Amino acid sequence: MSDEMSKPFxxxxxxxxxxxxxxxxxxxxxxxxxxxxxLTIMSFLSVSTETIVTGFAIPFILLLGAVQFFLQLFYFMHLKDKDHGWPNTFFTTGLVLMTPMLIALILLLGVTKW
Amino acid sequence: MATATMTAKKEKSVLWDWLTTVDHKKLAILYLVAGTLFFVKAGVMALFIRIQLMIPENDFMTGQVFNELITMHGTIMLFLAVTPLIFGFMNFAIPLQIGARDVAFPFINALGFWIFFFGGLLLSVSWFFGGAPDAGWTAYVPLSTREFAGSGMDFYALGLQVSGFGTLISAINFIVTIINMRAPGMTMMRMPLFCWTGLVTSILIVFAFTPLAAGLALLMLDRIFSGQFFLPDMGGNAILWAHIFWIFGHPEVYILVLPAFGIISEVVPAFSHKRLFGYTAMVFATIVIAFLSFMVWVHHMFTIGIGPITNSVFALATMTIAVPTGIKIFNWLFTMWGGKLVFNTAMLCAASFVPTFVLGGITGVMLSMAPVDYLYHDTYFVVAHFHYIIVGGIVFGLLAGLYYWYPKMFGHKLNETLGKIMFWSLYIGFHLTFFIQHILGLIGMQRRVYTYLGGQGFDMMNLVSSIGSFVMGAAIVVLVINIVYSAYTSERITVRDPWDARTLEWSTPTPIPEYNFAQTPQVRSLDPWFYEKVHGDGTMKPAEPMGDIHMPNGSILPFMIGLGLFIWGFGMIMLNMDNPIIPPAIVIGVGFVITFGMMVLHSKEDHGYHIPVDEVKKIEKGVG
Incomplete structure (x- = not known):
């Protein structure tokens, strides 16, 4: 049996x-x-060409990032598909844990250096 | 299945068998042995610390040695003693409790063990190369930077990095096992609580060890490759390390204590002869504790100067943890309430765990009050608090598990008389050592100081504490004697279920055949084995016909990959040694080639072998 396991059907x-x-x-x-x-090319272009003002470029890139994040997880990594309850749970858990942690870290560390 | 016996089993030598095994039961024993060795090592360090502190102005050791000992005691106990011991029990019990033949990835399981083991070895050899790490187990920068700490911290960064990989991949393996390998009918809400805590612990490891790996990588870059992440003069931030460390460090406490909770939740129902009170609430409480454990890390840093609002938020979050923990405590009490209690050693450990852990929890709530924490911070009060959690909670949990599962693991029980001597001396010694440290802390004794002046009211209490630690040491010696003594004198167990217990692992024959279950059992209830004993005919209903059993082949590659990482890590440390005998680049190269070469070798297909059905029937007849 073990031999046949390597052959293609x-x-x-x-x-x-x-x-x-x-x-x-x-x-x-x-x-x-x-x-x-x-999306990645667009975000690079929006910074490098200097035709777009900084005040617009930062939220714009963040928006692109959010879209890409969604696409990456749900389409590229199949979270939208059926029977992906466990991977979905784990990704959600990770997001729920990491988001407050990152926000807290950014707020707490601030710009003061010790 | 004509080719089923194609891998005729050659007789392996004992050593080769243990080095190449991928069987979860044997790996469990390897974990237990390795964990015990590290436990004894760190325990002896604790005794040295207590000898030094026994009398004021003692010159038993220098401050440098004292710093190295406290650092290694903490690091080894948490990463290299308790972690493998809980993994040992998880390895042994979880596949049996969910009705599986092995974990999901047996090779990865062996890999996890060997990487952990060699990581621990890398940390331990630091004694022979310029001294052990000496910046405390928290390795706070700037104390742990190259400016202030010697080469020991390189071993800390690399050794923990390597052993952390091992722990991480083992945890992933357990998550997959528990989600995918459950027997038919074993729904999530029918799993024994030890499986639940094992699952939640594994999830915590995945989410907590990754920040640690990142933090250690940054520390390594700072120390070995002149990075500046934590150097304030260069624009780095020293507080960042404390944050990263405690984002890992607080969940780590729960990584260690949740499996102990799980063991207690197995032992207490088994010896109360009652089902666990409030199973659903227990599962829920476990998950809530796990979630909250990520939201409280700043309570270790109250005095670092973050500000009153932040401190209040984290103080509140910390106090919230007392709620699910309280649910657990009451559920254990109600499980015992009205049960037919049997107080053997396992139950004594489990029952005494409950009040001891409550003491540790109460001081935890005291410490969580940010304004008062300024008083407690860095005193022996904190030391007493976390030892009540770790010794009173985790060690008693692990001992309960050891006495409970010992007959299934080794085919004989441990001696009860010696067990009770061990329990009482450990229990008394423990309270003698640590209860008095609460008071020591409150009257102002600092932790991590290598000596103190006499006549400040510390002398007597320190002496009492040291005497208590010797009693604890004696108790562990009694345990070792018990293990050897019982191996020679205890009666062999031939029945499946020597404790009249409730969960699936007790439905397997003793000793357990390497395939665990000849036929995967059909689970019909929570506590399936108890259900069949009471409502069925006392045997598990099979969920599949008898057939050939597919088993994985053993492999030496996990051992070699671990060895490769050890050499690689050691080479990295050599980069900063004064006169290396061999150029570090060569050592790094050898380690790299071994590690990745073995991975390439592993790419060869290996489908394992089959135990033919006749053979299975013969084995079942022999042990049944």
């Missing part, structure tokens, strides 16, 4: 629908990946 056991779903999933992956690269 001659024919897929998936149904037509499942294979269609898989193709659709691949397409979503590629599109979301390209979109995220686009």
């Amino acid at each position: 001659p024919k897929s056991a998936m149904t037509e629908d499942e294979r269609y779903e898989l193709k659709r999933e691949t397409r979503i992956q590629v599109i979301s990946f390209a979109f995220m690269i686009g």
Whole structure:
């Protein structure tokens, strides 16, 4: 039995629908990946070209970051899919724990250096 | 399944078998042995500390040695003694309690152990290369920077970094195991409480050891590669280290104490012969404690000067933890209430845990009041508080677990007479050592001072405290004697369930075959084994037909990867040694090649082997 475990299957056991779903999933992956690269390029451009004022660039980049964060987790890392309850729980827990921690750290440390 | 026996089992030598094992039961014993060795080492350090402090102006050791001893005592006890001991029990009990044949990733399990072990070794060899770390287990900067601390702190940063990796991957393994490997019918809310606390502890490790790894990496960059993260003169921030350390450090306390809670929640129902009172509330309280543990780290830094508003917020958050902990305490009391209590050593440890832990909790609430904390801060009151949590809570929990699971692990019980001698001497010695330290702290004795002047009212209390610590040391010696004595004289256990207990691990034959369950059991209730004894025919219903059992192959690679990381880490430390015999670059290179070379070797496919069904039937007949 152990020998056969390394061989590829001659024919897929998936149904037509499942294979269609898989193709659709691949397409979503590629599109979301390209979109995220686009977002990254936009954020870089908004700083480097100097045509955009700083007061606008910072919230703009933060907004792009938030969008990318959402895309990354839900589309690229499949959190939107069914049966991802546990990964969702863990990501949410991490966010809930880390957000107040980061805010507290930034507020508490401030700019004073010891 | 014609090729099922393709891996004919060769007889392995005992040493090779233990070095290459991926079996969770054997790894549990390895964890226990390694943890005990580190525990004894750190315990002897504690005795030295108490000898030094026994009389005023003692010159038993210098201040430098004293600093090294307190640093290593704290570091070893938390990272290298208690952590492996709880992992030992988790490794042994969790797969059995959820009805699994092994953990989800047996190879990763072995890897976690060996990386932890070599990390601990890296920290320990510091004694032979310019002295141990000496900046306290908290390693506060700027004291721990290169300017003030010797090469010992390099061993601290690298050794803990390596052993932290091991702990982290073991924790991930347990999360996956508990989520994916439960037997049919074993829903989350039917899991024994030890599995729940094991799961929550593993989650805490994942969320807490990552900040520690980041902090240690920054400290390493500062110390070895002239970084400036924590150097105020260079624009760094010294407070940042304290924040990072305690963001890890406070959850670490719960990482250690939650499994002890879990053990108590197994032992108390088993010897009260009653189901655990308020199971759902217990699970809920565990999760709430875990969540709150991340929201309170500033209470370790009240006197650092952050400001009254912040201090108040964190003081309130800290006091909140008393609520879920109180729920747990009352649930244990109500479990015992009206039960058919059996006070053997395991139950004595578990029952005495409850009042002792309450004492530690009360002083915890006292310390959480920020204005008063200015009074308590850095005195022996704090030392007494956390030893009540760690010795009175965790050590008694671990001992209860040891006496409880010992027959399943080694096939015989520990001697009860010696056990009771150990318990009473440890209990009395413990209170003698630490209760008086509350008062010492309140009358003004500082912690981390290597000596004190006579005639300040400290002399008598310090003497009493030191005598208590010798009694505790004697109790541990009795435990060691008990282990050896029982191995020779105790009657072998052949029954499945010597304690008339409740959970699934007691449904397996003793000694446990390497595959744990010949057929995966069908779980029908909370406390499944008790349910079958009372409502069924006293055997677990199988959830699958008898068949060939797929087992993982052993591997030496985890050991080698651990060794590689040890050499690599040691090479990094050598970068700052005065006259290294070998150029550090070569040592780093060798470690790198071993570590990643072994990973490449592991990429080869290995599907394990099968125990054929005839063999399984033969083994089951032999042990049943």
